[in-house]
Amino acid sequence: MATDPKLLIAAQKVTAHRAKTVIDHIIAHGFISTEDLKETYGYNHPPRAAGDVRDQGIPLETFKVTGSDGRKIAAYRFGDPSQIEDGKLGGRKILPKLLKKALIEKFGPRCAITSELYDESHLQIDHRVPYRIAGDSGDERSSDDFMLLSGSAQRQKSWACEHCPNYLTLKQLSVCQSCYWAYPESFTHVATKEERRVDIVFSGNELKQYQKITEQAILNNTTIQDEIKKNLGN
DSSP states (O other): OOOOHHHHHHHTTOOOHHHHHHHHHHHHHSOEEHHIIIIITOOSOHHHHHHHHHHTTOOEEEEEEEOTTSOEEEEEEEOOGGGOOGGGTTOOOOOOHHHHHHHHHHHOSBOTTTOOBOOGGGEEEEESSOHHHHOOOGGGOOGGGEEEEEHHHHHHHHHHHHTOHIIIIIOOHHHHHTBTTTOTTSOSBBTTBSOOOOOOOOOGGGHHHHHHHHHHHHHHTOOHHHHHHHHHHO
């Protein structure tokens, strides 16, 4: 079946290598399977390759095909052309150094999740709402749409977002905007779960306090988190 002209036009704006590889294969063959991605192109994590295409604003739908061993495997083909996200076409924009400077001036050189101070070089700019949900505001971007994260906090957030029901299926902007991982200073849920969360980092002289809590947890055969909650209740 011929590819919709609107999708072809959108596809021409994609230059990122992995996403373009997936797109070109779908244009030529109608779909691309996880087996194609692994065996033909060497991509050992097919969902990530498909995610690259979606990050470019090109809609994909997942379905099942029969692999070379006779088992059902996942495959991807273009989705509804009306779902093309114009704000994402061409890929993520490079975040300027001035944006990082503005965030540091506004919040200080600290991780938005833990509030821990870091050397500026150890902080990374991150979209508050995942790019796959909100796209990129281009020249109209505001520092309010971004946060500074330590490397470990960014990895935690990425994992939480990639396993969140809203990120996987619903893709509702309002859900992300009320999530802990986007706005830890004011949230109503943690990746759609009815939870409240506080990340605490112990450093310097605070390590003695951490050690004391750790020892108490071992003594009581509980976790450090349980001991902190218990102390807060006293």
